[in-house]
Amino acid sequence: MWLLEHAYLIPLIPAASFLLILFVGKRMPYKGAEIGIAALGICFVMALGTNWQWRTYVNDAEHAAEVKAGEDHADEGSAGSGPESEHSEEGLADGEAASAVVVASATAPTATELEFEVEPVRASWTWWQSGDVQFNVGMLLDGPAVMMLFVVTLISLLVHVYSTDYVGGDRRYTHYFAFLSLFSASMLGLIMSENTLQLLMCWELVGLCSFALIGHWWEEKPNSDAALKAFITNRVGDVGLICGVIILFFAAGGTFDIVTINEMAVNGDIDHLVLLVASCSLMAAVMSKSGQFVLHTWLPDAMAGPTPVSALIHAATMVVAGIYMVARLYGVFFEGFSIGTSSINPLAVIGAITVIGGAGLAFVQNDIKKVLAYSTVSQLGYMAMALGVGAWTAALFHLFTHAMFKAGLFLGSGSVAHSVHSFDMKEHMGGMRKFMPKTFVTFMICTAALIGLFPLAGFWSKDEILAGADQLGGSGGYTAFMVVGLIGAFMTAAYMTRCIYLTFFGEPHGHAADKEHPPHESGPRIVIPLYILSGLAIVAGFANLPKTGFLLEKLPSGSTLRFEHYFEPKGAYFPAVLDTFSHPQFNGYIALGSTFIGLAGIGLAYAWYWKGMGPQGLTSRSRLARAGHTALVEKYYLDKLYTDIIVGGVKGPIARAVYWFNQKGIDGVINGAGATAVKSGKFVYERIDQGVVDTIVNASGSAAGGSGQSLRKMQTGRVQQYAALLFAGAAILAGIFMIVI
């Protein structure tokens, strides 16, 4: 278990690599890229090892719990105590049936699986101490942290390899890799954060790195603007995070410790109103960092950065930080928003709005990366919605699968853009499938995974979210959110089909049609990461195969719900211990329905774009349709609201009002004060200054001069004379001393 206990080394490796690249990178043969790749390679291997040891750790805990349960049953001394001792992983169902027969008391496990606790692996050091309050820094390694370690190191490693080709020859090549390392380090630090203060610190570091990387090509004004926008929009949410952290600190009795805060929240030791306020504050941070409506506007602009950075931001590091933070402090949110008992709450509502809003915007984008960016916004909405309805595992599982196929999509779009030197699908792409067959295949696989076609990754995770929305919640449940999710699935299928049509089918335009320099397939350093990611996009969904529904019941229990089994925290600090928390069951009809809806979306988009069916040119005929289209192109006027109304409101009328007040009010006072000051100054100068003060100053000056003249005679410059005076003084003092004593 060495790796598990020393997993805090994983963030330290890229942090060291950041410094190393910064100082010696330029002198290395590959300009520092090899340091970054080596560091992330080591991290990835360590993360794999940590995952393996975590698996053993959970199995051990489960085994210990089984043995204990067996003993308990034996102690009760009921008849037929034989079968229980045969409790084993494979025979869970049998054992359960037996226990139900034998012990029909309240202590019998009523859940489908044996309940057991898994202590998180922890390590912490005192960062500094102020009075009684200790500020720690350390690691808290439990299921979600271990899972994220794998995701972040994998995506980051692939992005590193991809970048060596994609930004090869760039003028700030070395700095680019340095910041990639720091980005990975801060995200890994955030994942392991043991307390909210460390989380806040890493959160800010992530924001800083995204700023640096989005503005990588800052010579062009739009790029540096986009970087600033990302940074400043995130600041808005960060204020919420700081407020939330402070509220939780005081609510939990002066501790930043995440486990303690969660435990107190779950136990009901913190007042519900306090938790509600804290959750709302923290939600502002989620909205900005994870691109939820209405603070999502920075995310599409962040496409100004190099494409591998976009992949990193959208799949592994930046935007999932908000989702992860909610997952981490789920006790607070679960209690604060009463997720288990209500049928509507702010988190789910914001998530639902984001699902639809983001998907709608993806329809009108001509920039392939912006389509994917809005798609990310929409998918993050799914995750927030899943957390909002109480489907914790579904949210994290979707995060996991989404990381694979979205990174694949971004890197694929980068591969296309690398060859046609543009991101514009309408101007410079089209028919790319002939030129770039490998990129085309991987892009198609990842798209199918995103749409949620059986049996790819997105199918399993999206349906788990939909099942959660269908089954969870208190009176009435969250069924409305399931409908939103289905509409989102339809829109996702349609806009991705449009994107694929414009990029890979149809006639080539612009650079893609250039006969002298026809587009060509990218090199192995770009294609191999694509293969790996599309391969994962196929298989990642099998990590959490449902246990019930259709033929799935035939699967051995050791192969289903593995994700939930290993990565969901089991302990008093996670709301799973509450009665109101439950796990949704797979629902075959929802799965069929969502697949059908996805296919319908594809079919409709196919008919529209390939066959030219439907009311084409509607926007030029119908005013309503045109208004809708314009609203989408203008991104629901949110940017206008921010720049023209809020910022403009401050700059324009308020500035004019301040100017008026300045001229009339303050200037009058200042002028009056000035005139008075001049008059009184004249009086003071003539009477007091010239008369009184000057005399005193002159007199003291001449007195000093005279005494100096008389004293300078003593300064003969002869050291011996000084010594004689010294001795005389000492003798006199000694004499006085003698007389006095």
Add this chain to the structure above:
Amino acid sequence: MDDLLLNQFLLLGAVLFCLGVYGVLARRNAVLVLMSIELILNAVSINLIAFGAFWGTISGAVFALFVIAIAAAEVGVGLAIVLLIYRNRRSVDLDDMAEMKG
């Protein structure tokens, strides 16, 4: 050690001290002034040893050792300064050195 013997040592120290002070104040040769400073320091050392012996502790002798060491260092620096002065002015007469005159 009784009071009488202590008084004799103190007297010796006082005489040496006065000789030293006279030398520092009256001599015009810088080397002799340095030697007189050594006399003053030795007078102090005698006092320290005498008192140390009188109270029966070793600390007086230890202090005296430190004084000797520091005196050696001080005379090293002093002689170096005198040597430089001599090289510059071909004289070590202290009366000629009145640059500090105000």
